[in-house]
Amino acid sequence: MATYIPHTDDEIATMLASLGLTSLDELFSSIPEAIRVHGALELAAGVGEPDALAHLESLADRNGRQGHGLVCFAGGGAYDHEIPSVTRALAGRSEFVTSYTPYQAEVAQGVLQALFEYQTMVARLFGLPLANASLYDGASATVEAVNLGVAASGRPLVWLSEGIHPHWRQVVVTCATGTGHEITTVPLSGGTTRWPAPGPGGPPGVIVVGQPNYLGYLEDLTAARAVCDATGAVLVVAADPVAAGVLCSPGAQGADVVVGEGQAFGSPLGFGGPYLGLFACREEHVRRLPGRLVGETVDTAGRRAYVTTLRTREQDIRREKATSNVCTNQTLMAITAAIQLAWLGTAGLAEMARRCARATHFLFDALMAIDGVVPYADAPFLRECAVRLPVPAATVVDRMADAGFLAGVDLAGTYDGGDHALLVTATERRTRQEIDAYVAAFTKAVA
Amino acid sequence: MSRPTVDDGTVPPGGGQAGSAPLLGGAPEPTIFELSHPGRSAWSFRTTGIPETPLADLIPADQLRPEPPALAEVSERDLVAHVTRLTHRQFSVDLGAYPLGSCTMKYNPKVCDTVASLPGLTAVHPSAPASLTQGWLALLVELEEALCAVTGMAAATLQPAAGAAGELTGLLLMRAWHRSRGEDRHKVIIPDSAHGTNPASVTLGGYEVVTVPSDPRGCVDMRALRTVLDGDVAGIMLTNPNTLGLFEEDIAEIASAVHEVGGLLYYDGANLNAILGIVRPGDMGFDVVHLNLHKTFATPHGGGGPGAGPVAVSERLAPFLPGPRPVRLDGDGLEPSYGWAVPDQSIGRMHSWHGNALVLARALAYILLHGRDGLRQVAEVAVLNANWIRHRLSGTYDVPFDRPCMHEVVLSVRDLRREHGVRAMDVAKAMLDTGFHAPTVSFPLIVEEALMIEPTETESPQTLASLATALEAIAAQARRDPDALHAAPRTTPVGRVDEARAARRLIATFDAR
Incomplete structure (x- = not known):
């Protein structure tokens, strides 16, 4: 058994004696005998590091097909992007990994400044003046944006575009059972959101739209802004942060709040987590901002310093009146994202977005040459595309795995006609050779 | 203030000490x-x-x-x-003891970093079908079973990304359960010593907070509890041991009183480290439990996340868990196979994917390393360390609830404040000059000028002695030269920061400068 407890038996005996005790059991005398664990927990005995590692490795080896990893053409909110050695090395520094929320700013300037740089980058990326220090993931950022929007507009009716990630919509709906917000899904038409006129429920307090949307199509944010101007609703845009490297910034197009999934910036696919929720907004919403916020200030000697600020929004002070119950954020992922964005830099992020777009369009054109494969909808897309298939998507994913590919995201159960549709992306990591091999395998898989 | 040494003779000398000052990063x-x-x-x-x-x-x-x-x-x-x-401008557990009460800042085994970077785990896309993710599904099922064994519950969801997300999940589960019985209840009871996330989560869960006071012993006041219990109470949220580091001895009585009015008991797992293998929330009568894997199972804290806040429930609440859930399938193969299943009356979904999966993998590694005996030792030594600190410092600081504690002890600086104008925050700032992190300050709210110390099991007797000596030296200095403490810290990369200015003139990005 591995142990991380330094005490020797003699030291334990000495410490017990100083407390007037003779056994460790006596420390728990305040716990009624009747409810105690008698015997041992139903767990195996502890093992040493090599055995534990071997077990986890054996589990890891059972992923993929016959233990082989798959070349990834799936996206849908989780992307196979480059993670350079420098990001891994710096984000793995134990000063970041083994510290906690920077309650004592004087010994936490490292984390605080990294978060300040992160907030600046997210704000610039989305074209808004303010960003928080991150939330759990894209879904939780969307929930918090909805809560902010309802509080700001005073109206609990939320129009949620069907083009928002299906899982995020589920989370929004689940959380609405507690808040009582009324969620109406606005369907896609021809791949993009067609906003209706307000119905009997009255005008919405919040509208939420993707850019690009989950199926990869570019939405008309100007139209969404016009709905908000007409109804007084708060505009929440769920933006792909990679696409934001080349697309008009959602802030410039009138978004009040921009949320997103930040996994693309240095976090591995990792079966879905930990990722990070990006959250930026206009200044007028600062008092309703959820989660941690780092601000610049000075120390007693007038030196520049950073500290978590506007904490009166938060639950440790505000309790039941807090803007959110979020206490921790995803600091390590946010720091990772800041490092990755600095590594990419101004030119590199745009280049990465261009490479993703070119690879995906190159792939799309090749798929369109296959009999029976057609676009899901006829709308412009940037770096992800949905295609309809002559056979079930599940069959294609299964056959493509034999050829060494994760073919895409099966749209069964999430969109109209989805059981014969696949969401596909090629990131900057996909080579022409891989795409050619993918298309050859795809041709056989749909035959 | 120079670095203290072990000099009081209560522990054998030698052995490593976890502490380091000053930090290197002196230059802006x-x-x-x-x-x-x-x-x-x-x-x-x-x-x-x-x-x-x-x-x-x-x-x-x-x-x-x-x-x-x-x-x-x-x-x-x-x-x-x-x-x-x-x-170099950042303190961390790897550098020194971090006795931040209620946060369980224990040492994080390095092997867990290796686990979280295995390519067979990191390179897996979360939308890949079950047939291509058997290893991950097996891992999640194994962890769920281990967490149920530790807590004495029947089933768990691994989706919640942090403790607070677990709280909200638990409250929505309570709501769904009451609704399924045709009941619409409105109130959730919380003790006045509770973590601030509890009341915030209650509001988001659509409930009204009813606060019950603590009795003079620091536990839930049973009489006050009985006066607020009625058919409109959906449940009660408790941390046990509570935030004063005390075990709620009347827990069985509380459980039956709440259950009698048809309410449910929610266990906030923030302090689970104290009772691993000793007593289980399920056996205390709890219906819903959240765990903080970053605390109890050292996954680690990452500067304030990622955490993981799985929620375990009793049999009757299992049909309401978020989905899809990883499940072991009945099969006739030699190796079991795994898939996904959505519970009948599921509340829905609480995460973009399957929870903070790589954090969950770290937690499973931690549990495998410790096993049934190791986890019990964790609790034993965590409680021993806290009591040793309590005993050692009870002559120096006021101990408002002076009886054996569990994994943490709450001291009060109220006498120093009254007599010398030194506040808990001053003591905390002075601690930063000694090579240790400060304890939690000004919490729980029911203790005036609180210092909450949680040493954890991974700090050696030598480190504890050094920590105690540092706190004694600070108390002595408070009496001798209180102004020196107002000026602390002196050796940190920056001096005391102006928090009021940060809030008054908000600069949250470089462009706002």
Whole structure:
């Protein structure tokens, strides 16, 4: 058994004696005998590091097909992007990994400044003046944006575009059972959101739209802004942060709040987590901002310093009146994202977005040459595309795995006609050779 | 203040001590934006052989932004130097003891870092079908079963990304359960010693908070509890041991009183470290339990996340768990196979995917390493360490609830405040000069000028003695020269920061400067 407890038996005996005790059991005398664990927990005995590692490795080896990893053409909110050695090395520094929320700013300037740089980058990326220090993931950022929007507009009716990630919509709906917000899904038409006129429920307090949307199509944010101007609703845009490297910034197009999934910036696919929720907004919403916020200030000697600020929004002070119950954020992922964005830099992020777009369009054109494969909808897309298939998507994913590919995201159960549709992306990591091999395998898989 | 040494004879000398001061990063560090130099870069991508079509040929030109967002323009060398200097301005568990009460800042085994970077785990896309993710599903099922064994519950969801997300999940489960019985209840009871996330989560769960006071012994006041219990109470949220580090001895009585009015008991797992293998929330009568894997199972804290806050429930609440859940399938194969299942009356979904999966993998590794005996030892030594600190410091600081504690002890600085104008925050800041992190300050709210100390099991007797000596020296200085404490810390990368100014003149980005 591995142990991380330094005490020797003699030291334990000495410490017990100083407390007037003779056994460790006596420390728990305040716990009624009747409810105690008698015997041992139903767990195996502890093992040493090599055995534990071997077990986890054996589990890891059972992923993929016959233990082989798959070349990834799936996206849908989780992307196979480059993670350079420098990001891994710096984000793995134990000063970041083994510290906690920077309650004592004087010994936490490292984390605080990294978060300040992160907030600046997210704000610039989305074209808004303010960003928080991150939330759990894209879904939780969307929930918090909805809560902010309802509080700001005073109206609990939320129009949620069907083009928002299906899982995020589920989370929004689940959380609405507690808040009582009324969620109406606005369907896609021809791949993009067609906003209706307000119905009997009255005008919405919040509208939420993707850019690009989950199926990869570019939405008309100007139209969404016009709905908000007409109804007084708060505009929440769920933006792909990679696409934001080349697309008009959602802030410039009138978004009040921009949320997103930040996994693309240095976090591995990792079966879905930990990722990070990006959250930026206009200044007028600062008092309703959820989660941690780092601000610049000075120390007693007038030196520049950073500290978590506007904490009166938060639950440790505000309790039941807090803007959110979020206490921790995803600091390590946010720091990772800041490092990755600095590594990419101004030119590199745009280049990465261009490479993703070119690879995906190159792939799309090749798929369109296959009999029976057609676009899901006829709308412009940037770096992800949905295609309809002559056979079930599940069959294609299964056959493509034999050829060494994760073919895409099966749209069964999430969109109209989805059981014969696949969401596909090629990131900057996909080579022409891989795409050619993918298309050859795809041709056989749909035959 | 110089670094204290073990000199009181109560522990054998020698042995390592976890503490370090001052931090290296004394010089101010410019932001990455100030280090930028136009044209400098660090990025490189794969050679792909894909034609370089202009973007305007692929999508409508009016959707393109005229200029890319300004990020930073730095070389890889500059970036590494910058971030490394930042790390020198950051305290961490690896550097020294971090006795932050209620946060369980224990040592994080390095093998868990290795686990979280296994390519067979990191390279798996979360949408891949079950047939391609058997290893991950097996891992999640194994962890769920272990967490149920530790807590004495029937089933669990691994989706919640943090403790607070677990709280909200638990409250929505309670709501769904009451609704399924045709009941619409409105109130949730919380003791006045509770963590602030509890009341905030209750509000988001659509309930009204009813606060019950603590009795003079620091536990839930049974009489006050009985006066607020009625058919409109959906449940009660308790932390046990509570935030005073005391075990709620009347827990069985509380459980039956709440259950009698049809309410449910929610266990906030923030302090689970104290009772691993000793007593289980399920056996205390709890219906819903959240765990903080970053605390109890050391996954670690990451500067304030990622955490993981799985929620375990009793049999009757299992049909309401978020889905899809990883499940072991009945099969006749030699190796079991795994799949996904959505519970009958599921409340829905609480995470974009399956929870903070790589954090969950770390927790499973931690549990395998410790096993049934190791986990019990964790609790035993965590409680021993806290009581040793309590005993040692009870002559120096006021101990408002002076009886044996569990994994943490709450001291009060109220006498020093009254007599010398020294506050808990001053003591905390002075601690930063001694090579240790400060305890939790001003919490729980029911103790005036509170210092909450949780040493954890991984700090050695030598470290504890050194920590105690440091706190004694600070108390002595408070009596001798209180102004010196108002001026602390002195040896940290920055002196005391102006929090009021940060809030008054908000500068949350470099562009707001």
